[in-house]
Ligand SMILES: NC(=O)c1ccc[n+]([C@@H]2O[C@H](COP(=O)([O-])OP(=O)(O)OC[C@H]3O[C@@H](n4cnc5c(N)ncnc54)[C@H](O)[C@@H]3O)[C@@H](O)[C@H]2O)c1
C-alpha cells in the first residue's frame with residue numbers, strides 16, 4: 001500500500017462540492033503545486049461541476065475564491081473514484097450512509113478514506129468514521145478524520161489555520177497530512193480518533209447554545225460560561241468513549257469550540273442566534289443554505305450520552321429547545337438551575 005511505502009497519491013478524490021469539500025480541494029490543490037498530482041471533486045449538481053471545470057470557481061459556496069488549475073470536477077462517481085488512492089468525504093452527516101452504499105462498488109482497492117464531517121448519525125449514534133468503516137468494510141488504519149478550527153471561508157481566503165489529522169495508524173495520518181500542507185494550512189497528526197471526532201461534533205451543539213444566548217442578548221459572561229462548561233461536557237463524553245483529555249484541550253476540542261462559538265461565519269452559531277431571536281426551527285431551516293450539523297446531531301449526542309451514562313446538561317437543554325419542549329427564554333435560567341458541585345466533576 002502506498003501509505004506504507006511513503007509514496008504520495010497521484011490522484012485524490014473529494015466527494016462533496018459544498019463549502020468545506022471545495023475549500024479542502026483547494027488546500028490539496030495548492031499543496032500539490034509543482035507535482036503531477038490531480039484533485040477531482042465529485043458534485044451532485046451539474047451546474048456546480050461546470051463552473052469548477054470552466055471557470056475554476058464554485059460561486060454557489062465560495063463566490064470570491066479562484067480554485068487551482070489542478071482541480072477538476074465531475075458528477076460521475078465511478079470516474080471520480082477510479083484509481084483514487086485517497087478519498088476525502090464532505091457531505092452532510094445524516095446522508096453519508098446512504099451515499100456510501102452507492103459509492104462502495106467504485107472505491108479503489110486499498111484506498112484510504114478521510115472524513116471531514118462533524119456530525120453524529122441519528123438512531124445509531126455512530127461517528128462518521130464508524131459509519132465509513134461499517135459501510136465500506138475498512139479497517140481503522142484506512143480511515144482518517146480531519147477536524148479543527150476550520151471555518152471554510154477563512155481558509156479559502158488563505159488565512160493561516162491549523163488542524164488535526166487523526167488515524168489509529170500514525171503512518172497513515174502522516175501520509176494524509178503530507179498532502180494537505182499548503183503554506184496557509186498546518187495539520188498536526190493525532191492517534192485519538194474518538195477525541196478528535198467528539199470535539200468536532202459537540203462544538204456544533206455548544207455553538208447552537210451560545211448562539212441562542214446571543215440571540216437573547218446575553219453577554220460575554222454567559223457565552224464564556226457556556227463555552228467552558230461545554231468543553232467540560234465534551235471532555236466527559238470523549239473520555240467515556242475512550243478519547244483523551246489532551247485532545248479536547250487541543251485544536252480539535254478547545255480550538256474548534258472557540259472558533260465556532262465566536263464566529264458569525266459558523267452556520268451552527270448563526271442557527272442558534274436565529275432561534276434565540278425567536279425564529280422557529282422550521283424558519284431557521286428554511287433560511288439555512290448550508291449544513292448546520294448540530295441541529296440534527298444534538299439528539300444523537302443526547303442519546304449517546306445517556307447510553308454511556310454521561311451527564312450532558314447543555315446538550316439536553318439544546319435538544320429541548322430544538323424539540324419545542326423548552327422556550328429560548330427558559331434556557332438561560334435552566335443552564336444554572338442544577339445541583340451545586342465541584343468544577344472538576
Ligand atoms: N464549512 C465549513 O466551514 C466546515 C468546516 C469543517 C467541517 N465541516 C463539515 O463538513 C461537512 C460538510 O459541510 P459543508 O460545509 O461542506 O456543507 P455544505 O452545506 O456547504 O455542502 C454540503 C454538500 O453536500 C451536498 N449534499 C447536500 N445534501 C445532500 C444529500 N442529501 N445527498 C448528497 N449530497 C448532499 C451538497 O450538494 C453540498 O455539495 C459537515 O459535516 C460539516 O460539519 C464544514
Ligand SMILES: O=P(O)(O)OC[C@H](O)CO
Nearest residue numbers: 148149150151266267268
Ligand atoms: O459553520 P459550522 O458551524 O459548521 O462550523 C464550521 C467549522 O466546523 C468550524 O471549525
